Every structure is written in C-alpha cells, then in structure tokens.
Amino acid sequence: MAHRDVSQPGRHRRGSSSGDSVLGTGLTTRQIQAFGQKVTTTASHLMGPLSDPSSNVHYQHAMNELHKELRRPGIQQRVFSYAKASPTELVRSKLSTSEIQHRALTYLPDDLLMNIPENENVYSLFQGFQATLPEEEEEKEEEGEGGTKRGHRRLHSKTPKLLEERPAAPNEPPSLAKMRKDRDQANHRLEMMTIRKNMCSAEIREIDNKISNLNSMRRIVLERLGDIEQVELQVEQDVLELDNKIEELVEDLDDAATLGNAATPPTEVDPEDHASEHDVQAMDESFMSASIYEKLPSPKSSRRHKPTRRKSIPIRHEHFEPGSKIRELQAHNDMITALDFDAPFGTMVTAALDDTVRVWDLNVGRCIGLLEGHHASVRCLQVEDNIVATGSMDASIRLWDLSKADYSPRQPRFTKSTEAADKDDDDIDPEQPPPPHHSSMQDCPLFTLEAHVDEVTALHFRNDTLVSGSADKTLRQWDLVKGRCVQTLDVLWAAAQASATLNSNDGQWRSTGRLPDASADFVGALQCFDAALACGTADGMVRLWDLRSGQVHRSLVGHTGPVTCLQFDDMHLVTGSLDRSIRIWDLRTGSIFDAYAYDNPVTSMMFDSRRIVAAAGEDVVKIYDKTDGRQWDCGAGVAAAEEEDSGHPASVERVRIKDGYLTEEKGSVELIQLEKASGDD
Numbered sequence: 001m002a003h004r005d006v007s008q009p010g011r012h013r014r015g016s017s018s019g020d021s022v023l024g025t026g027l028t029t030r031q032i033q034a035f036g037q038k039v040t041t042t043a044s045h046l047m048g049p050l051s052d053p054s055s056n057v058h059y060q061h062a063m064n065e066l067h068k069e070l071r072r073p074g075i076q077q078r079v080f081s082y083a084k085a086s087p088t089e090l091v092r093s094k095l096s097t098s099e100i101q102h103r104a105l106t107y108l109p110d111d112l113l114m115n116i117p118e119n120e121n122v123y124s125l126f127q128g129f130q131a132t133l134p135e136e137e138e139e140k141e142e143e144g145e146g147g148t149k150r151g152h153r154r155l156h157s158k159t160p161k162l163l164e165e166r167p168a169a170p171n172e173p174p175s176l177a178k179m180r181k182d183r184d185q186a187n188h189r190l191e192m193m194t195i196r197k198n199m200c201s202a203e204i205r206e207i208d209n210k211i212s213n214l215n216s217m218r219r220i221v222l223e224r225l226g227d228i229e230q231v232e233l234q235v236e237q238d239v240l241e242l243d244n245k246i247e248e249l250v251e252d253l254d255d256a257a258t259l260g261n262a263a264t265p266p267t268e269v270d271p272e273d274h275a276s277e278h279d280v281q282a283m284d285e286s287f288m289s290a291s292i293y294e295k296l297p298s299p300k301s302s303r304r305h306k307p308t309r310r311k312s313i314p315i316r317h318e319h320f321e322p323g324s325k326i327r328e329l330q331a332h333n334d335m336i337t338a339l340d341f342d343a344p345f346g347t348m349v350t351a352a353l354d355d356t357v358r359v360w361d362l363n364v365g366r367c368i369g370l371l372e373g374h375h376a377s378v379r380c381l382q383v384e385d386n387i388v389a390t391g392s393m394d395a396s397i398r399l400w401d402l403s404k405a406d407y408s409p410r411q412p413r414f415t416k417s418t419e420a421a422d423k424d425d426d427d428i429d430p431e432q433p434p435p436p437h438h439s440s441m442q443d444c445p446l447f448t449l450e451a452h453v454d455e456v457t458a459l460h461f462r463n464d465t466l467v468s469g470s471a472d473k474t475l476r477q478w479d480l481v482k483g484r485c486v487q488t489l490d491v492l493w494a495a496a497q498a499s500a501t502l503n504s505n506d507g508q509w510r511s512t513g514r515l516p517d518a519s520a521d522f523v524g525a526l527q528c529f530d531a532a533l534a535c536g537t538a539d540g541m542v543r544l545w546d547l548r549s550g551q552v553h554r555s556l557v558g559h560t561g562p563v564t565c566l567q568f569d570d571m572h573l574v575t576g577s578l579d580r581s582i583r584i585w586d587l588r589t590g591s592i593f594d595a596y597a598y599d600n601p602v603t604s605m606m607f608d609s610r611r612i613v614a615a616a617g618e619d620v621v622k623i624y625d626k627t628d629g630r631q632w633d634c635g636a637g638v639a640a641a642e643e644e645d646s647g648h649p650a651s652v653e654r655v656r657i658k659d660g661y662l663t664e665e666k667g668s669v670e671l672i673q674l675e676k677a678s679g680d681d
Contacts, residue, residue, distance in 0.1 A: 123198060127195055132196075236312065326671045328669070333352070334354040337351050337378065348360040359441065371388065378390045379393055391459045393455040395456060397466070406439075457521040459526070464481050465547075466480055467547075473490070473492050475523065497552070522538045524538065524566075542559070542566065542585070560579040581595055581598075582614060583595045611624065619651055636670065
C-alpha cells in the first residue's frame with residue numbers, strides 16, 4: 001500500500017506536467033489503453049478459432065463489408081488502374097528520385113559478387129588507414145633546411161594524430177619517461193611499417209592477377225584472330241577457284257563461237273609440200289638451242305591456273321614478341337645446303353644433300369611440291385617473285401616459274417572411314433617432311449643453262465642478267481632472254497693480272513688465308529647489279545668487276561680466310577668469312593668502314609635496312625643492329641638457355657632476312673619475327 005501511495009503522486013505529476021496528454025498528442029494514457037484493448041479484442045475475434053461461432057460471425061460480417069466496398073465503381077477503377085501500372089511506375093510512386101538513384105548506384109550484379117576475393121588480410125581497414133597517415137618524425141626527416149621538403153610524398157595530411165600520447169607517471173624521472181615515449185613511438189612506427197609492407201604486397205598480388213587475366217584474354221583474342229585468318233584463307237581459295245572456273249567457261253564459250261563461225265572447207269595438202277615443211281622445221285630446230293626451244297609455248301599445253309598469291313596479309317604475327325618463333329618446318333632428311341624465300345608468309349625454296357628441292361607455302365607450313373630435273377644436289381638458289389634459279393653439283397643451272405604450279409593451299413579432304421583415317425595417321429612419322437603434291441610442279445621448268453665444267457657454288461640474278469660462280473674457277477654471265485652465256489670471267493687470270501701489276505715474282509694464284517681449307521668453295525658468294533659484280537673467293541679477296549669490260553675494278557684485301565657470303569647496297573659492302581669476322585666496306589673509298597668478330601667461322605650472312613644477321617657456328621643467330629650498334633642473339637638456343645634445357649640445339653648454317661622476318665636452317669627451318677610490327681623500334 002505504501003508503494004501504491006508513493007507511485008500515485010508521481011504518476012499524477014507526470015500526467016499533469018504534460019497537460020493530461022502523451023507526447024503532446026492530446027491523448028491521455030487511459031485513452032491509449034482503451035484503444036489497445038479494442039484492437040486486441042478485434043484481432044482476437046478475427047483470428048479466433050473456427051469453433052467459436054461469435055468469431056465466425058464477426059469474420060463474415062467483415063468480409064461482407066469488404067465485398068460491398070469492392071463493388072463500388074470508384075474502388076474498381078482504382079484497382080484496375082493499379083493492375084495496369086508497371087513495376088517501374090509503382091516504384092516511382094512509392095520511392096523518391098534520390099532514393100532510386102542511390103539504389104541504382106549501389107546495386108551490384110551477381111557475377112561481381114561471385115568474384116569477390118577472400119579476405120586474407122590480418123589487418124583491419126582502420127589500421128590500414130592509420131598506416132597511410134604521415135608521422136611527425138617522417139615529416140621532420142623530409143624537411144630540409146629552411147623548412148623546404150626534400151622529397152615528394154604520395155599522401156599528405158595535416159590531420160592531428162588520432163591517438164593521444166600516454167601520460168607519464170608522476171614519480172618517473174624525465175629521462176626514463178622520454179625513453180619510454182621514444183620506445184612507444186618506435187614500436188608504433190614498426191607496426192605501421194609492417195602494415196605498409198603488407199599493403200604493398202597485396203597491391204603487387206592484385207597487379208599480378210590483373211596481368212595474368214589480361215594475358216589470358218590476349219591469348220584468347222590471338223586464337224580468335226588465328227581462326228579468322230584460317231577462314232579468310234579458305235574464302236580466298238574459294239574466290240580463286242571461282243575465278244578459274246569463270247575463266248575456263250569463258251574460254252569454252254569463245255572456242256565454241258569460233259568453231260561455229262569457221263565455215264571454210266578443208267583444203268588438200270600436197271604430201272611433198274608437207275614433207276618439205278617438216279624438213280624446214282627440223283632444220284630450224286637443229287639451229288636453235290635446246291634451252292630456247294623449251295621456252296616456246298606448246299599448243300597442246302593445258303590451261304594454267306592463276307598464281308595463288310594471297311590478296312590479304314596475315315597480321316597475327318605482328319602481335320608476337322620480337323625474336324619469337326612463328327613456325328618450324330622439318331624440311332629434309334639430310335643437311336640443307338641452300339634456302340631462300342620471296343616475302344614473309346610467301347613462298348620458300350629449300351635444297352639439301354638428299355638431292356631434293358622443295359617448295360613451301362610459309363602461310364600454312366606445307367610443302368607445295370618438288371623441283372625435279374637436277375642430277376645431283378643443289379648448292380645455291382635464289383627466289384625472286386615467282387622465278388627460282390638453282391645451281392647444282394651437276395654443273396647446270398635451271399630456272400623455274402612457280403606461278404605455273406598447280407597447288408591448292410586448302411587442307412586435303414579425305415573420304416575414308418574414321419578407322420582407316422586413324423590407321424593412316426598412326427603410320428605417318430611426324431619427323432618426316434610432309435608428302436608433296438604429285439605433278440604439282442610439272443609446268444614450272446623454264447630452261448637449263450649448261451656451260452660450267454664443275455659444280456655451281458654461287459649465283460645471283462637480277463632482271464635479265466644472271467651471274468654464276470663455279471668450282472672450275474670461272475664466273476659466267478648469262479642472258480636470260482636469249483638463254484645463253486655471254487661472258488666468261490677467269491678468276492685465276494684476274495689474280496695473275498693483279499700480281500703482275502704489283503710486280504710479283506710469280507704470276508701464279510696463291511691462297512692468302514692462314515688456314516687453307518680444301519673443302520671451302522672457290523667462289524663463296526657473289527652479287528650483281530646492272531654492270532657491277534662483287535665476288536668473294538677462297539683466297540680471302542673480294543673483287544669488284546665491271547661486266548662491261550670484264551675487268552676487275554677494285555680488290556678489297558682484309559679477310560684472312562675464304563669468303564663465304566657477301567651483300568652490298570648503294571654505299572656499303574658487307575662480307576663474312578671463315579676467319580670468324582664480318583667486315584663492312586665503304587664502296588666509295590674501298591676502305592673498311594666497320595668490322596666485328598665472332599668465336600666461330602661465319603657461314604652465312606644477310607642484311608636489311610636495319611640489321612645484319614649471321615650464322616656463326618652456334619645454336620643462335622647473331623644479330624647486329626646498325627642503328628644503335630647493339631648485338632643480340634635470336635633462335636632456339638636462346639629459348640633453350642632460358643628454359644635450362646639439357647638438350648643442345650643444332651648449329652645454324654644458313655640465314656635469310658626480309659622485311660623484319662628471318663629464316664634459319666639448323667637441320668630444320670624456322671621462321672622468326674625480329675620486330676613486333678612493321679616500323680616499330
């Protein structure tokens with residue numbers, strides 16, 4: 001009772017202080033309690049058990065009232081309009097514009113939520129934020145004399161420190177308090193450094209993941225580009241086949257029209273006149289060279305298809321790294337003696353000691369066919385557009401026209417069953433060269449040049465002039481229009497003339513090399529341009545000839561071994577020798593412009609506008625950049641050294657470079673890209 005008496009005045013004071021109302025709403029506490037009791041009673045009747053008849057009556061009464069309201073036209077119209085409204089209109093009617101924008105910006109799709117990395121960091125977000133704040137001592141260290149900063153800070157903030165310093169104990173001496181303060185600061189800095197290291201490590205891992213993802217995407221796009229180029233090749237072949245069919249159909253229609261218009265009666269031919277004409281033709285043939293006669297077109301020759309020169313150029317290789325291998329071909333079963341190609345992803349011709357000359361399509365890496373006709377191995381060759389010149393150990397030179405080849409770059413279609421095809425695939429040796437197409441090169445031979453008496457070791461042709469060098473110690477100039485030799489240059493005679501000019505005691509030619517090599521070719525290399533001819537021989541001399549007079553214009557002395565390769569442009573002549581050196585000569589003065597040496601003899605060399613590539617008895621190609629004087633290696637040996645492969649790649653013996661693309665021979669033939677894109681540094 002005492003408790004009730006004490007509480008009543010307090011309740012009266014609280015109610016009276018609010019003016020008999022709750023929270024200024026004008027409702028007293030008793031009214032709110034009464035309203036609550038009514039709501040509870042109503043809910044209990046509506047939600048009561050079905051066994052209670054009174055609750056069922058109240059429920060039926062409420063549903064009847066609801067049905068009456070729904071029959072009203074205004075209510076039905078509003079419900080109908082609500083049903084026709086779209087979800088967007090409903091959301092806009094309930095939510096404000098700012099709330100809609102906030103929800104749109106904060107929405108994350110499920111794919112992003114699935115790729116959330118796991119939180120493996122041991123530090124909290126607040127610790128990371130605290131570690132990024134500058135410290136007082138760091139700011140003092142970065143400030144120089146006069147208050148200027150020595151370095152540049154990535155993050156700078158003038159915010160005061162969040163944590164207050166710990167107050168010193170009242171009984172501690174000042175020195176001990178200062179030392180403890182310094183210790184706390186040092187521990188704090190050490191902790192911050194650890195957090196910063198962890199943050200940098202996390203950033204590096206994130207960058208590595210991004211780089212890995214980008215590399216994966218790059219590989220996928222490169223594969224897609226390769227598929228597109230394959231489809232493009234098939235489409236071009238379809239276009240070429242349609243063009244050939246259209247051309248054949250037009251020729252058939254023209255022949256049919258010509259035969260239909262020809263109505264002249266046949267005339268009788270006198271047998272004696274026919275015999276006389278046959279004798280005259282035989283007499284003319286006897287006076288004509290066999291090589292020239294082979295050039296005459298035959299009326300019974302079959303139709304020649306158009307050359308399969310690609311209209312579009314592949315671009316997938318432009319995205320490879322410099323020095324990367326594009327393709328490797330297992331070309332021959334024996335050592336390759338010569339190779340050349342006309343253009344990147346064009347046509348390549350290789351010759352080997354297995355007495356075969358193979359023609360390759362570099363775009364698809366397949367053998368087109370064989371150039372058959374020589375009776376021995378080919379020692380030298382040159383490819384220029386569709387014309388190929390080959391010099392053989394049988395002392396003959398043959399010319400070929402590859403535009404007359406009957407070749408389809410599309411893969412062959414087999415009609416065998418799957419089991420038979422699998423059996424055939426098992427019988428194929430992957431190391432053997434792919435089988436060439438039979439009779440695909442039967443229309444390619446043009447004519448044969450025969451005048452040398454020993455094997456042909458070097459040749460070069462330009463326009464209608466071809467110059468060849470042989471082991472018979474002579475150089476011969478050929479007219480490709482007439483198909484005959486027009487001039488013979490005797491190297492021994494030229495050497496004797498030079499010795500006589502120098503008042504030598506003996507006029508015999510003698511080798512100037514330090515290590516005479518009987519296996520070295522007497523004529524190692526040559527090149528002609530109009531009336532100019534450069535020739536390198538086994539005595540280490542480089543002679544410049546004038547084809548108009550047949551005389552040696554200048555002799556370049558410097559090599560101490562047989563000259564194996566040379567090439568010149570309008571200003572310089574570059575030569576390689578078995579004396580392990582490459583020399584660059586100035587054609588205007590005849591002096592050495594530059595020279596550098598390797599550890600092994602130089603067997604092959606070629607240059608373009610920027611680089612000099614050489615084969616120097618190693619498993620890599622030696623590359624000299626003329627623009628900046630940098631030397632670097634390229635080839636299978638570099639990759640083997642990076643991968644620490646125990647196997648030893650074969651030595652590179654032959655190299656050719658054109659338009660930034662290199663072909664090397666080391667048992668197999670590799671096509672290598674030297675620059676990322678045309679014109680890139």
